[in-house]
Amino acid sequence: MPRKKRVDRRKPRAKAAPPTAQLAKINVKVNGVQYSAEVEPRMLLVHFIRDVLGLTGTHVGCDTGNCGACTVIMDGKSVKSCNIFAVQADGAEILTVEGLARDGELHPVQQAFWEHHGLQCGFCTPGMLMQAYWLLTQNPSPTEEDVRRGLSGNLCRCTGYQKIVEAVLAAAEQMRGQQQEVR
């Protein structure tokens, strides 16, 4: 069956912005350290954290905000840092996985992931940890259902989630215990 020739020319869509165009100055506190930097307005926060600050614990697993590998805490809220421009973080305080342990002590969430085999390849893990950390600040006594819902914006391809969920429940218990000790 003869078909009509379909000739197509890919038209350039946009004029390229020169890489040095209009740098914006931002001040961001990350893991307790104040940084100031000049960035392109289009730079994503995750790239700022990884490439400018060199904190490579925060990962990138998608381009649609689905995987959660890039999850960090910004001004007390869990955010996907691939969905935010670095300039939007101007003045913000950010916590990444590198800031979770204090004085060489693992955070209970980290400890629980280790003890309960909550990771395999480890790629989703930083985002998972940050989301779990945030979840427990919101709900210190979650049910399994709460944890499963609370982590549903973070994908893990290795674990089937079960040991992650067990780890988060164990961390919650541990943290509740610690709080009682303080009181």
Next chain:
Amino acid sequence: MAVSAIFGARVKRREDPRMITGQGRYTDDIKLSGMVYAMFLRSPYAHAKIVSINVEKARKVPGVIAVYTGKDLENKLGPVPCAWAIPNADLKVPKYMPLAVDRVRYVGDPVAVVVAESPYVARDALEQIEVEYERLPAVVNQEEAVKPEAPQLYDDVPNNIAFHWSISGGDVEKAFAEAEVVIKQRIINNRLQPTAIETRGAVAQYNQATGELTVWMTSQNPHIHRLLLAGIVGVPEHKLRVVAPDVGGGFGSKIHCYGGEAVVAFLAKELGRPVKWMEDRRENYLATIHGRDHIQYVELAAKRDGTILGLRVKAYANLGAYLSTASPGIPTILLGTMLSGCYKIPAISCEVYGVLTNTAPVDAYRGAGRPEASFIVERMVDILAHELGMDPAEVRRKNFIPPDAFPYTVATGLQYDSGNYEAALNKALELVGYQQLREEQKRLREQGRLIGIGISSYVEICGLGPSRVVRATGFGLGLWESAVVRVHPTGKVTVYTGGHPHGQGEETTFAQIVAEELGVPFEDVEVVHGDTAMIPFGTGTYGSRTTPVAGGAIAIACRRIKEKAKKIAAYLLEASEEDIEFERGKFYVKDAPERAKTIAEIALSSYLAGEGELPAGMEPGLESTAFYDPENFTFPFGTHVCVVEVDPETGEVHVKRYVAVDDCGRQINPMIVEGQVQGGVVQGMAQALWEEAVYDKDGNLLTATLSDYAVPTSADVPRIETSSTETPSPHNPLGVKGVGETGTIAATQAVVNAVVDALAHLGVRHIDPPLKAETVWRILKEKGIAK
């Protein structure tokens, strides 16, 4: 073998401290000074001629360093090889260039590459490349592609058939002639996107003075990648170093050799600057391999009492647009030989057409051929049970290879090493409360509730594999594994393994093996992997082979060290070698246990090597290199049971229970085994219920983002109840069998069987996965259940 506390213990993983603190080092974390960034321009069309490419505007974008088209690289890079030349199949391997030269054959086929000072600039520049295409008709479905009027991908591959492979054993004609029941079913094994959360990528650096090229890449098998890249890029193998750092999941997709990594290596050499490229997710979905995509016509011959007499399969495998590294062997060797499942099936035949289409290349994805085989067998057994009005557990029991029949040679020629299939089935049924569930199912059915119970008894072929057998199937390399075990003068131990674990936890389990074998503390053992500069050679991590084969190599190396250490101990203790015993890291004189030397003392002595320290004429040092070529494959097995409830209004499937009883032989670390099973089961369940790579008829991938491709979340999946039986492999040095792919090999049909069982009383016999709510709802509507 001495029973010790470490082998079999739930030891916490030593991989974890770096990963939970953000100190893991993945390919994308590597940043070298002067590094530049590559990005590929990919075809938006599934099939087209490249009329012209104009890169002038792209070159002018500030910050752009270079732009190359397929034509520019045509004579600088060799083709991407296919490494599994299956025999007697009239295999045709079309030319597969790293960048397409004058024709593109799938959406995502790379046509040009840009190198720039930043990834943002590289992306800007991509948009400035003008490509003139002349579109050609495309074909995406393998059954369409073999029709005479179908578009042809290659001039020298008539009807798009890359091979026609077959296997048979026993008298199939006779089996069907004597059959009292014959069941026929067409089965689609749905196409999947592997979806490691880390995409693929590479960083390459060239040292002009020494001629050394180093490539860090997301690899499951760095030595194989070195071998193949050396050929494509034209760098001598000894000048090429491939490092696979931490790898964020592979599931098969990072075994294969792709053009992208070769181009990056070439660019680093050509430009004299380090080059990085990381796929974005869309690119990963378009251009990294897909899995499965098999259409099968299956016939089963049986007697009325449930005895299976024969199985006949004719299948069409979609291979995508090019033959990827292992793709010919996956839907053939790894499927056809496993069609006996757990059963005595006297006659089996299978023929497979490997078909090229305008889709991404298809290759090994977790399970690789074996899930497609076990799906066939376990679906057919269920259909048979349904047809005969028998309990599906009974039909399985009736046909199981009995435990005393091992080693057992199945009709397809494989010799299963060991098994006790009924024990695993019984355990699974007991755990799930099978009889009770059946009664409840009946009771609830009367109330209009749709409960289903699905059984999957599986056996898998792992521990790939004996090199002579593997080579006879046309695989491009033997599948032995190497290990260097080095006892340092202080008694600390470093292990260099040819396996490259990337989530499976062998940095931990291999240290457990050494701790058990040499009796040294677990903490004193370091495991090194993933760097061709440090490891003699390795064939990599896939096919559930690392623990049985690489672990076996480590055990053998340790035993050789013990032999030598024993000689030194006898010398030091002035006893005869026959009188020396070994226990928990100590050699002692049989009748005088206080006269003893530890491994550490012997190691030091072996390095000091003076008079009274090392027997005269003995080589100093205490280390051993082993290349272990297994004498057979290993055959893990088990039974999984899934319980579902189907919503009669919406068609949604709710998994109520999932019980997995697996037998992977001896377990080194049960915690890690559970993790492997749970993760695999969820992937298998995802194939059954949600995941499917979808192309439209023009070859556009409709599932090219994580918004569209339905990877399950924590909220979608149930708890997996795991348990095990233990039937050691008789020929493996450690009695282990491998467990990495169990879940995907067992789970898909357990879930599908459950859903079909829930609807069986409505006359439903088979549904092709994924069993999305819409699919099930349509059936319910047709049956007058849903509105």
